[in-house]
Amino acid sequence: MKRVRYWSVKNARWLRPVYQTLESGLVLLHPIFKRLGYQRVEGGFAALEKLVKGFLFDSQSCGQCTLGETGMACPMNCPKSLRNGPCGGVRGNGHCEVDPSMVCVWVTSWEGSKRIGDIESTIQVIQAPVDVRLKGTSAWLRAVRKRLGLPLGGRL
Numbered sequence: 001m002k003r004v005r006y007w008s009v010k011n012a013r014w015l016r017p018v019y020q021t022l023e024s025g026l027v028l029l030h031p032i033f034k035r036l037g038y039q040r041v042e043g044g045f046a047a048l049e050k051l052v053k054g055f056l057f058d059s060q061s062c063g064q065c066t067l068g069e070t071g072m073a074c075p076m077n078c079p080k081s082l083r084n085g086p087c088g089g090v091r092g093n094g095h096c097e098v099d100p101s102m103v104c105v106w107v108t109s110w111e112g113s114k115r116i117g118d119i120e121s122t123i124q125v126i127q128a129p130v131d132v133r134l135k136g137t138s139a140w141l142r143a144v145r146k147r148l149g150l151p152l153g154g155r156l
């Protein structure tokens, strides 16, 4: 829902630390994930993530979440799936050239990054191209493995 998506960007200043704290907290659960097997908890986590992030951010569940670095705006809402800034077609009023009913994702990302107050650790971070094979997987579990230096591989 666009209204909630815009609200989340407006509240990026406090939503981002909450989101990052949640990710850090999940690291503590690694021994449990390891015991159960990451593959076994993957489905449940992906579903929970889709529900929570889908509601708050219109997340498209790409599995490689950048929310903390894109002003709490999901770049996958860009019709061109651009992950490093806008195309050349942003309308004069800041709306998307493909979907005029929505504000360009990168306009909202810039607003969210400014609210967070740290451009260098947000919108200036270069994002890797999206790997479509990971769509629908849990970005949270991926973040846990990344923080612990565990191999990421493809799907968990």
Ligand code: SF4
Pocket: 077, 078, 079, 080, 081, 082, 085, 086, 087, 088, 089, 090, 091, 095, 096, 097, 098, 099, 103, 104, 105, 106
């Ligand atoms: S205007 Fe913005 S949201 Fe629309 S396609 Fe271009 S970069 Fe993506």
